[in-house]
Amino acid sequence: MSKRKVLVVDDSLLARMAVKKHINAEAFEIYEANDGAKGVALYKEIMPDFVFLDLTMPVMDGFKALEEIKKINPNALVVVLTADIQIKTTEKIMELGAYKVLKKPPVKEEIENTIKEIINILERV
Amino acid sequence: MTQSENRLILSDFEKDALKEIINLAFGSASAGLADVMGMYVFLNVPVIEVMQPEEICKYIENEISLSKGLNVVEQYYIGKIRGMAYMVLSFENVDEILTILGLKEIQKVQSYSHDILAQETIIEIANIIIGACVSKIAEMLSDVVTYLPPRYIGSDYSLEAISKELFKPDSYVIILKTVFKFEGKEVNGYIFLVNTYDSIQWLKDSINKFIEAYI
Amino acid sequence: MLNSFLSQIIDNINCGIVVLNPNFEIVFWNKWMEINSKMMAEQVLNKSIFEIFPHLKTEKFIKQCKSTLLFGNFTYLSQKLHQYIFPFKPIGTSNEQIENMQQTCAIFPIRDQDNKVTHICITVYDVTDLVIYQMRLIELSRTDMLTGINNRGYLEERLMEEWERHKRHKRPLSIIMFDIDDFKKINDTYGHLAGDLVLKTVAKVSQMKLREIDIIGRYGGEEFCCILPDTHFRDAYKVAERIRLAIQNETIVYKSHSMNVTISGGVADITDSMKDYDELFRCADNALYVAKKSGKNRIEILTKGGH
Numbered sequence: 001m002s003k004r005k006v007l008v009v010d011d012s013l014l015a016r017m018a019v020k021k022h023i024n025a026e027a028f029e030i031y032e033a034n035d036g037a038k039g040v041a042l043y044k045e046i047m048p049d050f051v052f053l054d055l056t057m058p059v060m061d062g063f064k065a066l067e068e069i070k071k072i073n074p075n076a077l078v079v080v081l082t083a084d085i086q087i088k089t090t091e092k093i094m095e096l097g098a099y100k101v102l103k104k105p106p107v108k109e110e111i112e113n114t115i116k117e118i119i120n121i122l123e124r125v
Numbered sequence: 126m127t128q129s130e131n132r133l134i135l136s137d138f139e140k141d142a143l144k145e146i147i148n149l150a151f152g153s154a155s156a157g158l159a160d161v162m163g164m165y166v167f168l169n170v171p172v173i174e175v176m177q178p179e180e181i182c183k184y185i186e187n188e189i190s191l192s193k194g195l196n197v198v199e200q201y202y203i204g205k206i207r208g209m210a211y212m213v214l215s216f217e218n219v220d221e222i223l224t225i226l227g228l229k230e231i232q233k234v235q236s237y238s239h240d241i242l243a244q245e246t247i248i249e250i251a252n253i254i255i256g257a258c259v260s261k262i263a264e265m266l267s268d269v270v271t272y273l274p275p276r277y278i279g280s281d282y283s284l285e286a287i288s289k290e291l292f293k294p295d296s297y298v299i300i301l302k303t304v305f306k307f308e309g310k311e312v313n314g315y316i317f318l319v320n321t322y323d324s325i326q327w328l329k330d331s332i333n334k335f336i337e338a339y340i
Numbered sequence: 341m342l343n344s345f346l347s348q349i350i351d352n353i354n355c356g357i358v359v360l361n362p363n364f365e366i367v368f369w370n371k372w373m374e375i376n377s378k379m380m381a382e383q384v385l386n387k388s389i390f391e392i393f394p395h396l397k398t399e400k401f402i403k404q405c406k407s408t409l410l411f412g413n414f415t416y417l418s419q420k421l422h423q424y425i426f427p428f429k430p431i432g433t434s435n436e437q438i439e440n441m442q443q444t445c446a447i448f449p450i451r452d453q454d455n456k457v458t459h460i461c462i463t464v465y466d467v468t469d470l471v472i473y474q475m476r477l478i479e480l481s482r483t484d485m486l487t488g489i490n491n492r493g494y495l496e497e498r499l500m501e502e503w504e505r506h507k508r509h510k511r512p513l514s515i516i517m518f519d520i521d522d523f524k525k526i527n528d529t530y531g532h533l534a535g536d537l538v539l540k541t542v543a544k545v546s547q548m549k550l551r552e553i554d555i556i557g558r559y560g561g562e563e564f565c566c567i568l569p570d571t572h573f574r575d576a577y578k579v580a581e582r583i584r585l586a587i588q589n590e591t592i593v594y595k596s597h598s599m600n601v602t603i604s605g606g607v608a609d610i611t612d613s614m615k616d617y618d619e620l621f622r623c624a625d626n627a628l629y630v631a632k633k634s635g636k637n638r639i640e641i642l643t644k645g646g647h
Contacts, residue, residue, distance in 0.1 A: 011170070012145040013138065017340040056148050056170050083152020086159055104149055105339060154411075161407045163399075226400055237420055237478075239501055245421040253403075256413020269455050272414040274446070 003029045004122070005046055009039030009065065010054035010081070015104070019052050019081070022111035036060025040068040043076070050077035050099070050118050055084065063096065070097045077118055081106060134175045134297050134325060139332050146335055147171045147301060150261035158257050162225065165308035166254070172302045178292035181300065181319060188302065189213050189315055197278040198251035201291075202259050204270030205327045208298070208320035209291055210259060212251040216312040222246055225307060244277045251275050254305065258316055262301075266331040296322035356426070356464030359450065362409055364389050367459065376428040376441065376466075393426065401425075405460055408447045412457045415447040419467050426464060435472050442471040486536060487543035490557030495565050498555050502569050503617040506610055514576030516566040517624040518546075518583070518605030521636040523562040526599065534594040538601055541592050549582045565624075573609035573641055580605045580639040588637065602637035604628060 006028045010016045016032050023030060031046055033039035037060040043051065051069065055062035062080060069076045080093045083104040090101050099118070102110050135143065151168040158166040176184060198212045216222055226246060252275045263270045292298055299320045306313040320328065350357060351371040359368035365388050369381040377384075379392070390397040404415045417425055424443040444467050450459040482494035490498075499515070506513045520526075520542060527535040539562065546564065547556050555567040566583075568576050584603055592599045606627025610620055627642035634640070 012141050012148070014142045014145045014336060014339060015148075021340055056151075058170050083149040084155055085152070086156045086165075088159075088165065104152065157407075157410045161403050161410060163403075226403070238497065241420060245418045248418070249404075249416070249421070252413065252415060253407045253411075256407060256411045256415075260411040260413055269412070269451065271448075274414070274416045 003027065004050075004119070005029045005031065005048040007031045007033065007039065007043060007046070007048040007051045009033045009036065009042075009051065009057075009062075011035055011057040012054070015054060015081075018106055019111065022106065022108050023115065036062060036065035036068075039065050040072070043069050044072055047073070049122055050079065050115075052079050052081055053098075054104075055080060055082040055089075055093075063092065066093065066096045066098060077121065079114055079118075135173075135299065135329065135332075138336075139329060140173050142332050142336050142339075143173055143301075143328075144171055145339075146265045146332065147173075147262055147303075150265045151258065151303070153264075154257040154261040157261070158254070161253065161257075164225070164310075167306045167308065168258070169304040174300045174302070175297055176300065178294055178296060178298055181292065181298065184300065185211065185213075185317060189215075196247060198248055198255075198275050199278055200251065200255050200275040201273040202255075202270045203272075204263050204268045205331075206263065206266070206268055206270070206320055206324040208318060208324065210255040211317040211319070212255055212314060213317075214247055214250070214312065214314040216310075221310050221312050222250065225250055225310065225312065244279065248275050248277050255316065258303070259318065262318075266328070266335070268331070291321055292319065293322065297325065298322065299325060299328065354466075356462075358389075358462045358464070359459050360389055360405070360462065361459055364405070366392070368461075373426075373464070376431070377426065395427070396425065404447060408449050408460045409457055412449040412451070414449075417443075417445040417447070419444045419471060425462070430468060435468070437475065438468060438472065441466050442468045484543075484558040487540050487558050489543045489547060490555060492557060492559050495555065495557035495559065495567065499567055499617045499620070502567060503610070503620075505569075511570050512572045512609060513620075514568045514571045514573050514607060514609040515620055515624050516568065516576055516580045516583075516605055516607050516639075517559065517621070517628045518564050518566075518580065518603045518639075519628065520562040521602045521604055521632075523601075526601065530594055530597055530599070534597070534599070537594050538592055538599065541590060542587055542601070542603065545586050545590050546583045549579065549586055554579075565621075571609075573607055576607045576609065577639060577641055580607050584637065584639055604631040604636045605639040606631055607639060607641045 004027070006023060008016050008019050008030060010019070011034050013034070020030055031042055031048060033042045035057050039051075039053065040060070053062050053065060062082070066078055066080065069078060074097070077099045078097070080098045080101045081104050082089065082101065085101070085103050093101050100114055102114065148170065151171070155166050155168050174184065196214045200210045202208060202210060222243065223246060226249060255275070256272065259270055301318040303316050304313065305316065354372065356373045356376065357368065357370040358366060358373060361367050365386055366384050367386070369384050374380055384392050404417065407413060408415050419442050422445070424440050425445045426443065428441040430441050444465045446463045447460050449457040450461055452458045482490055484491040502513050505511065520538065523535065523538070526538055539558070542564065543556070543558065546566070550556055550566060553569055557565055559565040566579070568579060584605060588600070588602050592601065606624045606629070608620055608623035608627055614620060623642055627640040630642065631638050631640040
């Protein structure tokens with residue numbers, strides 16, 4: 001069986017590194033994009049199993065990118081990472097169809113648990 | 126300044142990390158501002174520039190149109206990072222500004238003109254927004270800052286005269302720029318945080334500590 | 341030693357110091373506060389500041405305190421905007437224009453060892469004397485030295501404000517421009533001091549015919565201007581007539597000379613088609629010109645629509 005694909009979209013290299021640190025590189029093929037527009041384009045190209053998406057990015061922000069990804073694949077599994085954890089923001093993200101919202105900076109257990117959950121979902125399908 | 130000189134001050138990776146630090150800081154600043162002000166304040170992705178003090182004025186003027194006259198508030202902050210914050214506010218009418226502080230109308234008090242009272246209101250808004258942004262950045266870097274009272278810079282002042290005392294010629298400054306907007310109001314503006322040369326080394330060290338902990 | 345040092349400084353410094361916990365309860369109250377509030381520390385400690393000063397329970401004040409608690413920033417409450425935070429009566433001789441002590445206040449954070457903000461400190465400075473001085477300066481900058489009424493600069497400032505208010509609330513606004521007929525003759529016949537007396541008298545008599553909200557000023561030379569907020573041109577005309585009659589009936593005595601002077605005036609009101617407040621000035625000025633041309637000692641109306 002080929003490796004699962006995961007896409008990490010964040011304008012900050014540091015932030016992408018911080019997420020990647022908690023993803024097992026042996027088990028996943030990791031793709032990266034440094035703004036929303038590139039993230040959407042890459043999503044279309046590689047159709048990853050799931051996505052880690054930042055909210056605040058130049059060119060195209062996370063809200064818009066999430067919308068676009070959901071247009072390409074209504075069942076897309078997108079985990080949004082944000083420093084802004086106001087209820088209003090979280091609600092908006094969930095309305096747009098995100099799988100989950102995680103607070104930045106990312107915590108090891110949260111990322112790992114989320115990946116486990118997602119794998120479960122993917123295997124059930 | 127050439128690219129390579131620029132990199133001596135902050136490497137691209139350090140700049141990237143600083144941007145992420147500020148993003149995290151602004152995330153909690155805007156949550157705090159929503160709590161304090163009762164409304165959502167959008168703080169955009171920050172832009173970080175390294176330049177010489179002589180270039181500050183031109184840089185700010187390039188970023189904003191000052192055609193309507195200056196509406197700038199400056200505030201000095203000092204901790205391990207040290208510098209001057211400038212808030213530039215642009216708005217359609219004064220009434221909008223007042224509602225931000227929960228006032229309906231400026232009470233005509235004593236003999237002060239409408240203009241002076243509007244200025245004082247702008248100063249109070251600046252104080253809260255600058256305070257939120259600067260203190261959250263400081264918090265991310267394990268620093269504590271104190272502030273001098275904010276000052277309104279109107280048309281009697283010129284940005285050309287930006288503090289020579291603070292920003293020594295032939296040194297460098299790190300400028301953080303962000304755009305903010307109040308939800309549902311025709312009020313928006315910029316914040317420029319201009320950090321002095323002597324705080325750059327400390328900033329660089331803190332960024333690297335942050336990077337180590339982060340990845 | 342240090343403690344005794346500090347407590348003496350805190351008790352004798354010419355500044356009020358209050359410390360609040362996050363529940364807005366008073367945990368410190370220095371001697372300055374005791375003297376000026378006439379309340380001892382024992383009376384206020386551990387009580388909510390809103391219990392002692394209910395007027396402080398405003399959205400704005402709470403916002404300012406919260407911001408300091410949350411961000412650890414400094415908050416400044418300017419006298420210009422707030423006048424005062426704590427309602428204290430001045431001790432000693434007071435100025436009748438100012439009822440309460442004028443204050444500039446600052447709020448800053450107090451942190452624990454881990455740099456967490458645990459309390460906020462409010463400092464209170466008495467700036468009453470400064471405010472009185474400032475008010476006097478502002479008054480001086482607005483006053484025409486000879487007649488004691490407003491000067492041209494202030495007239496223009498107020499007209500600009502009234503213009504803005506009209507734009508927002510669509511309230512009517514009229515102005516009267518008038519000048520003294522044959523003023524040059526008075527100067528030539530009786531001298532400049534007589535002319536000065538005439539100017540002073542005209543200013544005084546006109547002012548008495550105006551309402552509290554009207555603004556009169558000397559526009560220049562022997563020309564005067566009245567701004568009448570919330571007034572249609574017809575009512576403004578009546579006011580102008582009252583002024584004209586009052587001046588006509590006033591006999592001015594200079595050295596053994598009795599003088600009678602008259603004025604000519606022009607009235608204009610604001611219309612939607614006007615681009616700026618200058619146009620309103622020009623309109624009234626044109627009406628004044630017509631009044632002069634038609635024989636003086638009369639009031640003319642001219643609005644943009646033409647009446």
